[in-house]
Amino acid sequence: KAGVTQTPRYLIKTRGQQVTLSCSPISGHRSVSWYQQTPGQGLQFLFEYFSETQRNKGNFPGRFSGRQFSNSRSEMNVSTLELGDSALYLCASSQGSAETQYFGPGTRLLVL
Amino acid sequence: GESVGLHLPTLSVQEGDNSIINCAYSNSASDYFIWYKQESGKGPQFIIDIRSNMDKRQGQRVTVLLNKTVKHLSLQIAATQPGDSAVYFCAENMGSGSARQLTFGSGTQLTVLP
Numbered sequence: 204k205a206g207v208t209q210t211p212r213y214l215i216k217t218r219g220q221q222v223t224l225s226c227s228p229i230s231g232h233r234s235v236s237w238y239q240q241t242p243g244q245g246l247q248f249l250f251e252y253f254s255e256t257q258r259n260k261g262n263f264p265g266r267f268s269g270r271q272f273s274n275s276r277s278e279m280n281v282s283t284l285e286l287g288d289s290a291l292y293l294c295a296s297s298q299g300s301a302e303t304q305y306f307g308p309g310t311r312l313l314v315l
Numbered sequence: 316g317e318s319v320g321l322h323l324p325t326l327s328v329q330e331g332d333n334s335i336i337n338c339a340y341s342n343s344a345s346d347y348f349i350w351y352k353q354e355s356g357k358g359p360q361f362i363i364d365i366r367s368n369m370d371k372r373q374g375q376r377v378t379v380l381l382n383k384t385v386k387h388l389s390l391q392i393a394a395t396q397p398g399d400s401a402v403y404f405c406a407e408n409m410g411s412g413s414a415r416q417l418t419f420g421s422g423t424q425l426t427v428l429p
Binding site for chain 2: 207236238245246248251259261293295303304305306307308309
């Protein structure tokens, strides 16, 4: 089976812009979770989607949002970018929320 | 303002030796634990998992030990190889029903010396 894929792999934006990141889960996986990874904060949970519904949300401001499509592909959006949003954004898929999560390679976002 | 980076614990081992990476978890109600390996520039890679009804599980060259009494998890890597150099994270799956989520530790940087 193909693994989790994320696009784009690298992105440079300026403050105030918005960005959309995409994640395609492993075939058959219905749960997609998003994480932010930074040197200062480590791996932090953003949100989880299951069957097109946000089921769980971490402690991030409303500028961070996401959605999931009927084919389980997911997107996350960050509006009004800030310098502190520079990070590696990781997507992980699993069959269910109590199951092992498999990660994609991440999208590295740099905000200037 | 100035940001302070996480101070990752580090472990250096000689090639061929065994490695033991430790992790303390926070929630006594967590019932599922996972070890991930993250190489530079890549996403975390699943290594091995264990459920709370077990205290040991073995994979290929890896063993995970779970001590629920002291909320401690360890990953043992046998005959450590250069390709094992990476950051290792433990994660606990906590919550109930649809509110379950993975919470990650800060990671341990493993360096394999030639």
